[in-house]
Amino acid sequence: MAKNKIDSFVLYQKQADLQEYAYNLFVKYPKSEKQGLIQDMKKNIHEGIRITVYINKTYEGRKKLELLN
Numbered sequence: 162m163a164k165n166k167i168d169s170f171v172l173y174q175k176q177a178d179l180q181e182y183a184y185n186l187f188v189k190y191p192k193s194e195k196q197g198l199i200q201d202m203k204k205n206i207h208e209g210i211r212i213t214v215y216i217n218k219t220y221e222g223r224k225k226l227e228l229l230n
Contacts, residue, residue, distance in 0.1 A: 170217045176210045 183206055187199050 170213070173210070173213050173217065176206070176213050180206050180210065 183202060187195070187202070190199060
């Protein structure tokens with residue numbers, strides 16, 4: 162079975178590993194902090210994954226560098 166193009170992208174793999182690690186940590190947070198803090202963290206992780214996928218689909222090298230900075 163051929164690998165999906167995005168799955169072979171190293172930066173995407175790092176983002177997915179970060180997401181899995183963070184979700185395991187979220188379980189350990191006290192309930193009083195879960196609402197705001199974890200919601201912000203999840204939003205930032207998903208935004209990073211969205212940008213990573215966009216970078217992988219972008220063909221222009223200059224635009225990729227701008228997004229990474």
